[in-house]
Amino acid sequence: MQRVCFLLRVRRDRLDEYRERHTAVWPDMLAALSGAGWRNYSLFLREDGLLVGYLETEDFDRARAAMAETEVNARWQAEMSGFFEELDGAGPDEAMRPLTEVFHLA
Template sequence: MTRVAFQLQVRPELLDEYVARHSPVRPEMLAEIAAAGRRDYSLFLGAGGTLFGYYATDDDRAAQAYLAASPVAARWEAEMSRFFVGLDGRPDQAATSLTEVFHLEDQLAAASATDSSATTDTEGRAS
């Protein structure tokens, strides 16, 4: 699984309308996002219109290609593009990706694996 986070800047004068357009998102667009293989998708709005998004997927390239070819997504993105500052192209394809620096479950799993290997002897017995 791949976790993807991104950042966009919403035009401050359009913040209320942007939020309203997501309350709720059209059912056909929700279905396309799911069909593309994106799940656990969230958007977070920060001060001044800074928007952070997150989703998980098994194959982000395939998800992007699916949405790029989708007429439903193309219509939605064309309507939504006016909300963003300094964006060339469709928001779903042109957002700035963020680098993951911490994930709790990954670090817990790594710590558990380290603890498990430290408590066994060379013959695989617990010490």
């Protein structure tokens, strides 16, 4: 199982709305994530907008590619892209750059 952690930055003026959107993630989006192999997926948001994401999957590149093929992900990414800083023209999923794991206590 591959453990993946990534960072993004949410715009400070949209923190409350970002939190609200994640209290009711679309059921078809949740099903797509599960179907693509995303497990134990969590998002943590700091008050300054730092977003830390964590997930487990067999193959992150394959799981991300599977999501990219879904219609619901295209809709979700289009709606969510305005919440983030520093995407440099990429969608939020494309801007995810996994951090290198340097320690894990099993």
